[in-house]
Amino acid sequence: MKTVLFLLRKEFLQIFRNKGMLPIIFVLPVIQLMVLSFAATYELKEVDFALVDYDKSIYSQELIQKLQSTGYFAMREYSDDADAMLELLEKGDVKLIIRIPEGFQEALTSGKSTDLQLIIDAVDGSTAGLIQSYTNSIINDFNQEKLGLIASKYSMAPVSMVNLKTVNWYNPDLDYITYMVPGILVVLVSMIGLFLSGMNIVREREIGTIEQLNVTPITKYQFMIGKLVPFWIIGMIDLLIGLTLARFGFQIPFLGSLFTILVIAGIYLILIQAMGLFISTITDTQQQAMFIAWFFMVVFILMGGLFTPIESMPQWAQDLTKVNPVAYFIKIMRMVLLKGAGWAEVYKMVTILILFAFGLIGISINRYKKTAG
Amino acid sequence: MADSVIVTKDLTRVFGDFTAVDAITMDIKKGEIFGFLGANGAGKTTAMKMLTGLLTPSSGEASVSGYDVFTESEKIKKRIGYMSQKFSLYDDLTPMENIQFYGGVYGLYGKELKQKSEELIRSLGLQDKRSSLVGSLPLGWKQKLAFAISIIHDPGIVFLDEPTGGVDPITRRQFWERIYEASDRGITVFVTTHYMDEAEYCDRVSIMVDGRIEAMDSPEGLKASFNTSTIEDVFIQLARKAERGDE
Structure with a gap:
């Protein structure tokens, strides 16, 4: 336990010492949220x-x-x-x-x-x-x-026809910002989770310190906790900043419970970080890790229902979204924030996320070896 | 001499059809300074990685501090120190932060850790570099700091993989004074080097050629049996026979 504390202290020291990284972690998400939310609109203008x-x-x-x-x-x-x-x-x-x-x-x-x-x-x-x-x-x-x-x-009775009267529930004015912001929040925490923790491990491999750690009595569990926890906390802080902005900046209605969102986000972040961890176990350089992470991120986002509704994808693509954590979390976010869904409505998806998280952590811990060969 | 702390018998490591380390046998005593020489690609680093538990051997036997390298590598890790040629401190932390981190990892904490860290900083003369980052220190100081940290937990053995690469003779000499100090404290020193003058400082030296240990004796013994005046000549005689070049 003490070892984990020493690891955490070291990680935080390094994160907060990196002056280039701090704005990336805390300012970029805000900018991303604003830019994407205003730009990604499907309303027709003149x-x-x-x-x-x-x-x-x-x-x-x-x-x-x-x-x-x-x-x-x-x-x-x-x-x-x-x-x-x-x-x-x-x-x-x-x-x-x-x-x-x-x-x-x-x-x-x-x-x-x-x-x-x-x-x-x-x-x-x-x-x-x-x-x-x-x-x-x-x-x-x-x-x-x-x-x-x-x-x-011709003094006939007016031709009677079925007249459609549509009322848009949950987002009455078809406001695209309301629709986009919860999804963009998901993208935001995914980026932090996937890129930062995985990249961090590969970085230690690149500069060679990982070899030094491998000859110490640190267990791989301690090592992984030391790598996961700091970026989990940062991801959650980013999410809180994003949610605050969504609520008070974009006036997004929060119909569901904030607590539910935070708990699910916590689980989701662990899952995404486990992916980052997994990527770090199959790569040797930050460049490789970055590329693989980016590849998955793009696929996940494009096929996650953020921009195009999953329902209008071909069947095979819809099947693929069943293993897409981003798709689940976007759906949960929209359901809880915009529709006020509670546990009863989302527990199935949350269970799937938990299973994914456990699976991936298991695989990564299994793959991470203190000994080569 | 006292008890053996590193014992190997026919220790071998194969990568595919390449035998990096070919049946090496040695017996290193407590407190000894053991020089592990060999040309580039001779298999020194591979051998050292097996002894430190970074690499699983293919065959043979080996024990370090009385623990088997095949089955008890995690126990070994608590009792050894390791400093590699690849620089292993965190450049973006201060000397003090590095000391405290590694000290903590080796199970030191609280008062003891604080005291030890202060002591180290003082003995290394780093008082006024306390708050500068390790990345900004000269290489020689980094090496001394890395060595001090590798023995912060008073290990039985310390493995040094080319610890003095790239620094001037005076700095190397200072570094060796620290190695002697450690040895005096009863720490066994297992060191690889390319500097033959450093080989002369060792109690015993082995020379590896193409994965095999071709000679092992005290520097004086080696010079006598090869009938040369320096270890360098012994090394050249042996290494000339090597068929493998750089890895």
Whole structure:
């Protein structure tokens, strides 16, 4: 036990002596949280579009006005030359071309169907999807209006249709910051946990001190505790800073219990650190360790449901998320913070995290050898 | 002479089809200063790693401080000190912090640790370097500090792997004075070196060639039986036969 205290003291001395490392540990996460949260937004902001209106009717004018009045779309060009408009799309000046055919108003007023062409720049697939769904709903609205007019004109009962009324629960204003921040907090503690503790061990190997430690009576358990605990504490402090910022800076609602979050975060950090430890047992240099850790981190984050919903991934990718600790913790964070979920809802996922943690620690302790060969 | 503290019999270590250490047999007594010589790649470091429990031998027998290197390497680690050619102190800690850390690891604590640390700092003349980082000290001082730390827990044996590489003769001489002091305290010193003048300071010397111990005797004995005036000549005669070069 005393040995562990000496190890811890040494680690903390080294961490706080490293003037370059301190800002990385405590300031970078804050910056990361702010930048990512503001930047990673899926809201549509003023999409520039070009209009090719062959009808030049009141209806076509109305439709365009309707689009623009939502504030999501702004007309940049207006022309009958469809090719010129396509060029604009190609150059990236506009993201959308709306083509209204001749006889548009005529068809609508006489109760016939007509076509409307939308050409969307889909290089960025998710934005394209948003453009499509936004325009769809606006055009639908327009359609309903006109149908009603026709009905009254021919004094028929208005065509009855199912009208969808959507209410967004848990995040009523579809605020992306509310959605992103809990996930980004997860990324933040994962980085600290995975990179710092694993890297630290490899560093001792690089400078050769690990050999010196290996000829001392330090047991590998003591050694590992000495390496895990400091960065566990730092990870938790970072999380607390992040949560404070989320609550009071970003006004994220904390519906669930903070205590639950902290306990699960504690378990999660152990798991992530165990991964770092494992990486350190299979690498000889910080460069190798960094690369492997980075590789896993990118895969975990991209497939963790932070940016793209897991439900829309292909089945094999969804299966992979079952071994992705980042995915579990992001889900738990969102459930607890935004939905107020308690133990009953998350205990299964937490159990899985605990099992992973034990497994990985077991493997790393087994792999870490004080003797070579 | 007193009891044997390092005993090996046909100790061998094989890496693949390469025999790094080939059936070495030796018997080192308590308090002895034993010089373990050999050209680069002769297998010195491998042999030393086996004796310190860093490497498991392939075959043969060996005991250190009465404990078997195959089965009791953790017990051995409590009773030996080790200082390697790779510099093993923490550059980003002060001398005092290094002393306290390693002292603590070897089970010293409280008053005893404090007292010992102060004593070390004083005897090394590091009082005014107390708060500077080890990384900023001259190499010779680092080596003296590393040696002092390696024997902070009064081990029965200390293993020194090329402890004086890269420093001037005066600093080396000072370092050897400390080795004598340790030996006087009853600590057995097992030292590898490339400096033949240092070999002359040893009680006994072995010369390793291609994984085997080709000669082992007191420096005087070696010079007499090889009919030369210096250990260097003995070494050159033997090492010339080596087939292995640098590792």
